[in-house]
Amino acid sequence: NYRRNRFFFHRGRYYRPAPAGGYVVAFAPRGLRIRVLPVGYRRIVVSSRPYYYYQGVYYTQVVDQNNQTAYDVTEAPAGAVVPNLPDNVAQVTIDEQDLYEYDNTLYQKVATDEIEGYEVYGKVSNDDD
Numbered sequence: 717n718y719r720r721n722r723f724f725f726h727r728g729r730y731y732r733p734a735p736a737g738g739y740v741v742a743f744a745p746r747g748l749r750i751r752v753l754p755v756g757y758r759r760i761v762v763s764s765r766p767y768y769y770y771q772g773v774y775y776t777q778v779v780d781q782n783n784q785t786a787y788d789v790t791e792a793p794a795g796a797v798v799p800n801l802p803d804n805v806a807q808v809t810i811d812e813q814d815l816y817e818y819d820n821t822l823y824q825k826v827a828t829d830e831i832e833g834y835e836v837y838g839k840v841s842n843d844d845d
Contacts, residue, residue, distance in 0.1 A: 729771065747789060748788070751784070760798065763793070767793055774796070775788060793836065796835065799832075801823060816834060821840070822836075822840060
């Protein structure tokens with residue numbers, strides 16, 4: 717349970733109950749805490765700070781009130797480069813630039829001699845913000 721909503725976590729994906737029964741895939745809510753990272757996660761470092769990434773979700777390591785290691789879902793850090801994006805990412809064009817959007821985060825494809833992947837480009841702005 718997180719903020720009065722039930723979420724289920726299985727193999728790195730989040731689900732919530734569907735109104736008609738069963739479950740639907742959901743975006744991981746910021747602040748949700750898990751005990752174990754999903755198999756296949758990647759450790760990335762941005763501005764000397766470690767993050768853990770899996771299928772569009774970023775985690776930071778924390779120590780809870782019981783002195784146990786846990787991981788909180790967090791915002792995508794600006795400038796992070798990840799090796800892949802989830803399957804259900806949307807391709808968008810903004811100012812004649814091809815970008816990819818997932819969970820309100822925009823990514824730009826990058827390729828250098830050292831790395832090929834997707835860099836966090838920014839957030840999708842909400843007119844209500």
